[in-house]
Amino acid sequence: MKAITDQWVRGYRLGAIPLLLFFSACSQWTASFIDVRSNAETMVMGAYSATPELNQRAVQDPSQKICSLMPDESLTQDQMTFVTDAAKHSVSYPNSGHLTGDWKKGAELVADGTGQRIVNGQIEKLARNGALCNNCHQIDPKEVNAGNLGPSLVGYAKLRGRSETVIRYTYEKIYNAWAFLPCSNMPRLGANHFLTPEQIADVVAYLTDPQSPVNAP
Numbered sequence: 608m609k610a611i612t613d614q615w616v617r618g619y620r621l622g623a624i625p626l627l628l629f630f631s632a633c634s635q636w637t638a639s640f641i642d643v644r645s646n647a648e649t650m651v652m653g654a655y656s657a658t659p660e661l662n663q664r665a666v667q668d669p670s671q672k673i674c675s676l677m678p679d680e681s682l683t684q685d686q687m688t689f690v691t692d693a694a695k696h697s698v699s700y701p702n703s704g705h706l707t708g709d710w711k712k713g714a715e716l717v718a719d720g721t722g723q724r725i726v727n728g729q730i731e732k733l734a735r736n737g738a739l740c741n742n743c744h745q746i747d748p749k750e751v752n753a754g755n756l757g758p759s760l761v762g763y764a765k766l767r768g769r770s771e772t773v774i775r776y777t778y779e780k781i782y783n784a785w786a787f788l789p790c791s792n793m794p795r796l797g798a799n800h801f802l803t804p805e806q807i808a809d810v811v812a813y814l815t816d817p818q819s820p821v822n823a824p
């Protein structure tokens with residue numbers, strides 16, 4: 608009887624080992640998933656430890672936190688609504704009340720990629736920030752230095768007109784792109800203070816003015 612019990616205990620122990628290994632691997636896998644994220648966040652936060660102003664950029668607002676979920680964690684309807692609502696509330700307008708400004712100033716901004724870059728470990732301070740649009744969009748059909756991360760905006764107002772609705776949409780889209788498409792790759796240029804409301808109005812004019820090269824015949 609004792610021999611049988613010993614055998615059973617030995618067998619039970621042997622069987623328990625793979626089982627324990629299996630459970631420990633599972634918990635380690637889950638832990639490593641979470642660890643990778645927190646390690647990465649710590650590394651980003653620590654990258655410019657001597658310059659708190661730069662570290663401040665790594666602090667995610669509630670919408671960015673939602674949008675930074677791992678790619679296989681798709682957003683719920685509630686999360687999407689949260690992000691679009693927050694984006695809509697973030698929009699402010701020029702004091703003049705005019706959502707279109709000077710298209711020529713807009714043309715300069717669209718082609719200008721400077722301002723608030725990191726140069727020699729410091730944030731570049733310029734009197735005026737560029738709008739970066741050409742980095743991602745073809746806007747002037749003649750511009751050779753244009754990116755393609757975003758859709759082409761050539762012929763913008765020729766294609767959709769320049770009604771009040773189009774102008775307002777264009778202004779709000781540039782101010783906070785997530786008001787229309789949560790977590791898209793377009794930066795939230797007004798909401799994150801890269802462009803002032805007046806600068807955005809100039810860019811809106813550049814996209815919609817019939818005289819602008821964007822809408823050239």
Ligand code: HEC
Pocket residue numbers: 717738739740741742743744756757758760777780781784788791792793794796810
């Ligand atoms: C980092 C890349 C990037 C930059 C910089 C960028 N965009 Fe975008 N933009 C996108 C992407 C990607 C989309 C498509 C997803 C979306 O709608 O948010 C988009 C969409 C748009 C749309 C909507 C297109 C439509 O058919 O209605 C407009 C308008 C627009 N961008 C204008 C601009 C302007 C003007 C600027 C500069 C002030 C700019 N974008 C800067 C990436 C960018």
